[in-house]
Amino acid sequence: MLRIVPEEVKVPVRHQFMLGAISPRPIAFVSTIDEEGRPNLSPYSFFNAVGSNPATIIFSPALSGRTAQTKDTLLNIRATGEAVVNIVNYSMVQQMSLASSPYPRGVNEFEKAGFTMVASEIVRPFRVGESHVQMECKVKDIIATGSMGGAGNIVIAEIVLMHIDEKVLDADGKIDPYKMDYVSRMGGNYYSRVIPESIFELVQPKDTMGMGMDQLPAHIKNSSILTGNQLGALANLESMPTQEAVDAFLREHPEYAAMHDAVAKHTAAAALLDKGEVTAAFCLLLTSI
Structure with missing residues (x-):
């Protein structure tokens, strides 16, 4: 594998490898x-949620890699202690x-870029009217x-009020990822768009404990057909199916x-796993000893 020691390469090189x-x-x-x-508006992809109690996000207006100049965003935050973080969707990219x-x-980037300035309720900076989710922050x-140049400035901010367009909510009043049309940043000039075909669900083991790979029978764990993802789905079950369950499946x-x-059984089990039929796949695999 390519080995990179950050201090041994130029800043632009390490920057692109990191972001890529x-x-x-x-x-x-x-x-x-x-x-x-005076309003200012600028995008930052060094950004994430880091806690929900209190509701906390971070983002980083890094110093210019070429001049080490401080971004206007950072100067303004130091002066006022307030910001509004707006989530970007594809229609505004x-x-x-x-x-x-x-x-x-x-210079007012709202005017330059043609965005709608919407007054906030708690903080002074404006919200972006075209954004589906706007977060007023202290x-x-x-x-x-x-x-x-290139050094980060990690801004830790508490969300004091969120504004969510009701058009992106599902029937339960939660944000529907299929309606958000998110855009995200990659390396170089590349961006990505979250389209329906790229969204999938993965149940997290919050209340249960998966048995683990080490508990899988050897003929399953060492399968030449099953992938690591497929084995992981099997290992996420709390226990193996009983013989009664296997007999009922057959x-x-x-x-x-x-x-x-x-080989045919493992191939068929792989197809079942790809359809999310984990227990059925496990039952089939237990007949392949």
Whole structure:
């Protein structure tokens, strides 16, 4: 594998390797105002949620890699302690890119990029009307990671009010990922768009404990057909199916009972796993000893 020691390569090189590897990243479209009340709007992909009690997010307006100049966003936050973080969707991505241009301090990127300025309720910076989710924030701390070009400035902010477009909610009142049309940042000039075909569900083992790979029978764990993902799905079950469950499965599915070749059984089990039928796949595999 390629080995890279960050201190042994130039900053632009390490920057591109980091951003190419740590992808995709959500985009914080950050609105601030300066001491005179002039709006500023800029996107940052060093961004994430880090806690829900209190509701806390972080983002990092890094120093310019070329000049080490401080971003207007950071200057404004230091002066006012407030920001609005807007979530970017695909319909606004070209305007967002325009807003990232290095305009002189005091220029209103809302006007430059054609975004709607919406008054906030608690903080002074404006919200982006075109964003599906807008988060009014109070800044709790700023942590500088260095003073050279490319150094980060980790802004720790508490969400004091969220605004969510009801059009992106599902029947239960939760945010529907199929309606958000998220855009995220990758390396170089690349972005990604969350489309329905790229969304999948993966149940997290919060209340149960998967048996683990080490508990899988050897003929399953060492299968030449099953992938690591497929084995992981099996190992996430709390326990192996009982012999009674296996017998019931074969009675219900005589087409599998007629199989005698182990490779054919593993191939059929892989197809079941890809359809999410984990217990059925496990039952079939237990007949392939």
